[in-house]
Ligand SMILES: [Zn+2]
């Protein structure tokens with residue numbers, strides 16, 4: 001609702017200034033000279049690759065599968081980047097680091113940030129070899145460390161532990177900040193890492209969340225989304241991928257929070273621009289959505305919760321038609337599925353909470 005109000009306000013201001021009848025997407029964009037940070041979510045199919053750009057300084061986070069290496073390198077060069085100040089390898093899975101060796105061998109990279117694991121695949125070894133051969137400074141990711149580039153910074157938020165059951169939760173999670181606008185980029189971090197971030201008591205609020213693990217239901221827990229309160233979510237995944245990413249549970253949760261999500265499989269490369277206060281998006285394919293949005297007006301006012309019926313012992317999402325017809329005295333609220341299950345309630349077969 002607040003988002004709508006701010007758009008309305010922007011419309012009113014523009015009307016009174018320019019007297020124009022309709023607001024074209026161009027007029028909503030932030031003027032080039034005012035852009036302080038661009039975040040490019042590069043379409044690499046099923047994988048992740050994100051380029052951060054601020055005042056001529058660049059940071060690359062992941063580079064998709066091996067065959068995406070040249071796409072990412074080309075993209076970096078198209079931005080006239082002479083060098084990458086930081087290259088971050090979130091975790092040693094091929095859909096994130098496969099293209100990195102090609103990039104590091106193809107453009108000057110100053111620093112390489114990652115977290116140590118016992119991974120020994122040849123794909124990962126090739127990345128480490130490229131780092132070594134090109135004299136790139138190797139940095140261990142340490143939670144709490146902040147790095148500056150241009151007029152923006154990024155802070156390492158995770159991983160907080162040394163032992164996880166899979167490589168995904170070893171993901172280096174970064175909070176990127178420019179002025180009042182924040183992006184939380186989570187690699188493939190799953191619910192265990194999300195919970196640690198919540199428990200650590202850090203301020204996780206962000207205007208834009210790059211959903212963990214390509215929108216999989218193993219990430220983006222309700223509690224985490226509630227802590228981040230993103231107004232926008234980015235899902236980086238391939239068309240018709242083998243994993244069914246993004247999972248419908250994740251999309252449902254985002255919708256419920258009134259969070260607008262943008263998918264690289266549908267829109268191609270997605271570029272977010274900010275002047276530190278407003279945010280706008282441009283996409284490669286299809287429409288260029290999006291009104292400017294001002295900082296701190298994230299969604300999440302609607303808490304992710306469930307409503308049970310005391311007489312039928314069935315629980316629903318709040319927007320299910322089963323709730324609309326329920327009498328007030330029969331309603332009981334739950335903040336999680338677990339809570340509902342423990343109370344002996346079963347999920348509705350229509351809204352499938
Ligand atoms: Zn992974």
Ligand SMILES: [Zn+2]
Pocket residue numbers: 047048093095096188213214
């Ligand atoms: Zn992945």
